[in-house]
Amino acid sequence: ETGVTQTPRHLVMGMTNKKSLKCEQHLGHNAMYWYKQSAKKPLELMFVYSLEERVENNSVPSRFSPECPNSSHLFLHLHTLQPEDSALYLCASSSGTGSYEQYFGPGTRLTVT
Amino acid sequence: GESVGLHLPTLSVQEGDNSIINCAYSNSASDYFIWYKQESGKGPQFIIDIRSNMDKRQGQRVTVLLNKTVKHLSLQIAATQPGDSAVYFCAENGGYGQNFVFGPGTRLSVLP
DSSP states (O other): OOSEEEEOSEEEEOTTOEEEEEEEEOSOOSEEEEEEEOTTSOOEEEEEEETTEEEEEOSOOTTEEEEEEETTEEEEEEESOOGGGOEEEEEEEESSSSSSOOEEOOOEEEEEO | OOOEEOSOSEEEEETTSOEEEEEEEOOTTOOEEEEEEEOTTSOOEEEEEEETTOSEEEOSSEEEEEETTTTEEEEEESSOOGGGOEEEEEEEOOSTTOOOEEOOOEEEEEEO
16 A cells, blocks of 8 residues: 555544544655644644654644654554544654645544544 | 634535635744545645755646745645545645645545
């Protein structure tokens, strides 16, 4: 499998649930990202990992918890979410942080009920 | 903070015509720009990029123009096809080593 994959593609969860989103990149990249895409809003950067170390946390609420066990995998752990957290969550990877083209996965469509 | 915005949120063109999608950016330190295409149900896909030492770059049926004087970026699609229907985003890097900032996107609809 090539490129950037994300699972699940769709997720419906209650506000008291705990779930995790998974991202895997098969491109040999060193940097991985989580973005949130809401209707009528630009892509919002959430987290950046470079060589498995978090290099940026863009003022994201603590109910979102990222994990990067190795350079190929990235997780986003979710707990006690709010309905306004419903969005498309996109994972991306690049050769490095900064001025490198980012390759995106298909996203996870999250609905919080 | 710095922002990237689009002049037109939607654009409808006839099949076979040329399309022009515009983007304004505000960070004069940005030196790398990318256009992405996002089809329904998919993640953004790289189309073409340009660095600030250039003012024009061409790909297959696409051309990106950069005007640093007025901080303006445009994407031109020649002979627009139904498969070009998507949302197009511009992104600026905010200077070397910074994270990309994305515009809100323009939806391109190709009419038969």
